[in-house]
Amino acid sequence: MTDTPILYSFRRCPYAMRARLALLACGPVVELREIVLKDKAPEFLAVSPSTTVPCLVLSDGTVIDESLDIMVWALEQNDPNKWLEPEEGSRTAMMELIAENDGPFKRHLDRYKYDTRYEGANKLEEREGASRFLRKLDAQLSSSGWLFGARASLADYAILPFVRQFANSGRDWFESEPWEHLITWLVRFEKLYEFSAMMPKFDKWEAGNAPVFFGKS
Numbered sequence: 001m002t003d004t005p006i007l008y009s010f011r012r013c014p015y016a017m018r019a020r021l022a023l024l025a026c027g028p029v030v031e032l033r034e035i036v037l038k039d040k041a042p043e044f045l046a047v048s049p050s051t052t053v054p055c056l057v058l059s060d061g062t063v064i065d066e067s068l069d070i071m072v073w074a075l076e077q078n079d080p081n082k083w084l085e086p087e088e089g090s091r092t093a094m095m096e097l098i099a100e101n102d103g104p105f106k107r108h109l110d111r112y113k114y115d116t117r118y119e120g121a122n123k124l125e126e127r128e129g130a131s132r133f134l135r136k137l138d139a140q141l142s143s144s145g146w147l148f149g150a151r152a153s154l155a156d157y158a159i160l161p162f163v164r165q166f167a168n169s170g171r172d173w174f175e176s177e178p179w180e181h182l183i184t185w186l187v188r189f190e191k192l193y194e195f196s197a198m199m200p201k202f203d204k205w206e207a208g209n210a211p212v213f214f215g216k217s
């Protein structure tokens with residue numbers, strides 16, 4: 001085993017996206033192993049308790065299996081942009097908003113985006129359920145452009161990949177809704193250097209492949 005942590009990831013997964021955003025901001029270079037969810041590598045299945053991505057394996061064998069824990073692990077080592085210390089509000093308030101995203105909003109998002117996979121799901125009702133959270137975000141963004149003040153914080157980067165997934169499930173409708181601060185926030189995120197640096201195409205990983213490194217070097 002090398003000193004470089006290993007990140008099992010999937011490019012389009014919003015949980016993996018937020019983990020990669022934090023790793024990119026904080027500095028630790030990781031070996032990125034792209035997992036195909038329909039054909040998970042046995043090495044990944046052997047280390048990941050949840051068999052979900054992202055999963056970070058440290059050089060001492062510690063496994064961090066939750067995306068938010070990966071973000072906090074990276075930020076607690078180095079937090080150059082003070083994501084853990086929001087300009088307004090508190091870390092507890094950020095965690096509460098992220099929990100709302102990961103809980104009720106994500107549930108509505110899945111049932112809106114993949115309504116045919118969920119028995120009894122009504123696409124429009126799910127969209128409305130998700131929209132209640134989005135209107136709350138829009139109000140929170142209205143004063144200074146980010147969720148907790150005039151600069152981005154952990155909450156922005158933990159939630160943005162999910163809002164992007166929601167928006168892309170019906171972009172014309174999303175952009176026609178009267179949540180202008182939300183649209184501005186999302187579009188600004190998509191134009192950031194960090195966004196494109198976090199989204200390069202990765203080939204599926206297989207044991208024996210040359211390592212692919214990800215992060216600031």
Ligand SMILES: N[C@@H](CCC(=O)N[C@@H](CS)C(=O)NCC(=O)O)C(=O)O
Pocket residue numbers: 010012013014015016037051052053054065066067068
């Ligand atoms: N709570 C986990 C959830 C991660 C998760 O659900 N990831 C999805 C991909 S977006 C996954 O790996 N699903 C497993 C599968 O589809 O087999 C985290 O925050 O890391």
